[in-house]
Amino acid sequence: MSEILKVDSLATGYGDLRVVWDVSFSVEQGEVLALLGRNGAGKSTILRAIMGLNAVHKGSIEYDGDDLGSLPAYERVSRGLGFVQEGKRLIGDMTVDENLRLGANVKRWNRRQLAPRMEWAYDMFPVLRDRRSSLAAMLSGGQQQMLGIAQALMPEPRLLLVDEPSAGLAPAIVGDVLDTLARLQETGMSIVLVEQSVDFALSLASHVVVVDLGHLVFSSRADAPGVRAAVRDAYLGRSEVEAQ
Ligand SMILES: Nc1ncnc2c1ncn2[C@@H]1O[C@H](COP(=O)(O)OP(=O)(O)O)[C@@H](O)[C@H]1O
Ligand SMILES: [Mg+2]
Known part of the structure; x- marks a missing residue:
């Protein structure tokens, strides 16, 4: 399998304010990568940097083998990156x-x-x-x-970034969202999934990374033994960075 996304030593934030330091991970074609972490850890900021909505301070973001540099967001969309933002970004007074x-x-x-x-x-x-x-x-x-x-x-899109799709939804509906993402995965879509629900994320993901205070604190295959407990420890800031 080849990499569709490679985030290498990424530092990013808002203007000069840095909130993410030295984060690296990659996504294989057709893979779901779960990007987890506490509130305020920097997950949305990382997705925004991948979309070109926040500037890269250091490091690089490669999509399909090309460094995206400072390519504007709409160019990234036309190259095949899709972004489902946190909360509702629809235009409410327009029809479906x-x-x-x-x-x-x-x-x-x-x-x-x-x-x-x-x-x-x-x-x-x-x-x-x-x-x-x-x-x-x-x-x-x-x-x-x-x-x-x-x-x-x-x-x-060929790579979809999805930011907390289950947030604020009734439990019965969360299953529908999960099904939708699973069906997309079956079509070969690559997905970066940010989720608060670890179980939801791990049920889809083949790889999981955890960020805390803007740093990568855990990275593992999602089917590694004991991964749930390790992710929980990483949330609490107790884990060492694990290779693969
Ligand atoms: N527009 C903004 N301007 C300045 N700081 C921000 C902005 N949005 C988020 N932050 C800060 O960046 C950090 C990471 O936030 P965020 O990426 O939204 O976290 P997460 O998505 O993991 O909950 C937090 O400390 C947050 O307060
Ligand atoms: Mg967020």
Whole structure:
């Protein structure tokens, strides 16, 4: 397998303020990597740097063998990076249909080119087809999360960054989100998954990394013996960095 993403000695933050130091990990094609850690650890900041929304202070981010440097976010989207941001980033006073079309903007498809992708999205998320003319603001929390994922999928990404998809959802709906990510994984999608729920993340991931206070504190295969306990220790800041 080859690497689709390689984050090497990354330092990043907000302007000059550094909140992430020396973080390295990579994602193989078709792999789900779980990026875990306490609130404020730097997980969203790392995803934002991968998307080009926060500047790289040091180190590099390679996608598909190319250093992304300071490439703007929309260029990254057109190269195949997708981002489902934490919380709801939909346009509430636009319909489901309009939100999906907006997601595909970067492709500059005409109506005829767009149609099959819309159908693909509605086949993937039948609940959205039923609500296609509803305003996004009128959807339930779970439906909004599905729409957020569907929107990010419109331009046919090869690597999807998903930030806390189960946050704030009722337990019954969390299973639907998990199923959706599992189905995407089956299509060969590479995914970086940030999650508060360790069980949720480990059920999908083949590799897990934990960050704390902006530093990488743990890295392991997800099926290594004792990984749950080791991840829990890493959360508490007790773990040594483990290779592989
Ligand atoms: N817009 C911002 N400006 C300055 N600091 C920020 C901003 N957003 C987050 N931070 C800080 O960066 C650190 C990492 O935050 P974040 O990446 O959101 O953590 P996580 O996603 O792991 O909960 C925290 O200390 C947080 O306060
Ligand atoms: Mg976050």
